[in-house]
Amino acid sequence: MLSFAAAALLVVVHLFSGRLRFLSGTPRSRWLSSAGGVSVAYVFIHLLPEIARGQRLFEDHAVQPFGYLEHHAYLLALTGLVVFYGLERLVKRRRDRLPKDADTPPGVFWLHIASFSVYNVLVGYLLLHREEPGLSSLIWFAVAMALHFLVNDFGLQQDHRGRFDRIGRWVLSAALLVGWAMGVFIEVTELAISACIAFLTGSVILNVMKEELPEERASRFSAFLLGAFGYAALLLAL
Template sequence: MAYVFVHLLPELARGQEVMDGSDIALLGYLEHHAYLLALLGLAAFYGLERLIKRHRDELPEHEESHAGVFWLHMTAFAIYNGLIGYLLVHGENGNLSSLILYCVAMGLHFLVNDFALQSDHKDLFRRRGRWLLAVMPLAGWAVGNATEVSELAISALTAFVGGSIILNVLKEELPEERKSRFGAFLIGSVGYSILLLSFQSG
């Protein structure tokens, strides 16, 4: 949560500045391009999660997901993980400290997502899905090292992924049904915010 509010949202604002300076005609008709792309990313993953939840609710308790539903979910998260790996190279991680903080935040985020996907798809995820999702950040990083795209494209990708991250953070890291503790949340949020702010000002 600290990463989202202290780093990601300001990055969306910087992306908006890049898009405001673009001479692409379509962007001229939209006032808040980066935020609309973030909303699109959030909406896409929300729609997918509602579809998966509806399917899961129709299954008997210990039955695995149907293959089509499983692979749809894995494909979406594979692209998501790949884009996060890609932005490791091209995102706003100009120095070693911000790169380390990005890797720590996204590594923990992947861990929480994997736990939720394991709960959704049981053995099917353990046998197949987790290996695909584990390799995708590396694949995204490799593609990022091999390709060069415009600052506008990076801003658009960051905004879309940012919206997806916001949804997944809220959905998985602050769930109503789990026993969570406000004290642990507060310590984690304040501590990581201090780390982010100290490295940004350093």
């Protein structure tokens, strides 16, 4: 029930993030920059150490279909980063060819949403099957992912305009619940969980930084810094 409550929180973020109009505009909202900082802090303080533990699992207990990755847990993190970087480049190129307020082509939209749906399935599954179990771990993971989804949703709204509000947020919400349901009925090996965490780690880093780095966003470095080191301090104090 606690993991379902966490999943419900993440669904609420998807469904209502578009109504938080005070977060829109340029320069970038301090709240969004702080949320990005929190997400990055969670990656570096919690997920990267879990990748290191996963690397040892790959080395000691590699089995098919993960045998090839016996010495390459970090390659999965790189793969997550590269996959989402490629998707962003594709979307931005198509976006630049369109009038300012036009929706992106349906094919590009569905490719983007499908990739984030896989992302959400992984997050939903990890609500139940993280390498570090327990209520405290669940709370910190859910808070970090909720703020991360808030950042992602504003980026997706900017890319896809009305189509994301009409369709995208519902698809992502459903994907998250599918991942949670899979976690209830399907239990995979520790190696597979490590692989999911590694891929997710690279994806989170890319998806946060792509929202913070572009100059035209006029991001708030002080807010990002506060979010990153404030959340890191909380995690380290546990």
